Amino acid sequence: MMKIDYRLCLVTDRSLLRGIRLEEAVEQAICGGCTMIQLREKKLQRKSIL
Secondary structure, three states: OOOOOOOOEEEOOHHHOOOOOHHHHHHHHHHOOOOEEEOOOOOOOHHHHO
16 A cells, blocks of 8 residues: 655645646645645536536
C-alpha cells in the first residue's frame, strides 16, 4: 500500500484564484513543495470533474 504524504496540502477553490487558471495554481503549489492537492468545487457537477 502506498503511503500518502500529508505534510503540505492545498485545497483548491476556483472562486479564490482571482484570475489564475486552476492548472497554473496547482503547478505553482507542486513546485513550492505541496505534497497533496484536494479539488474543492462546490458549484461544479461531478461529471464535469471526471
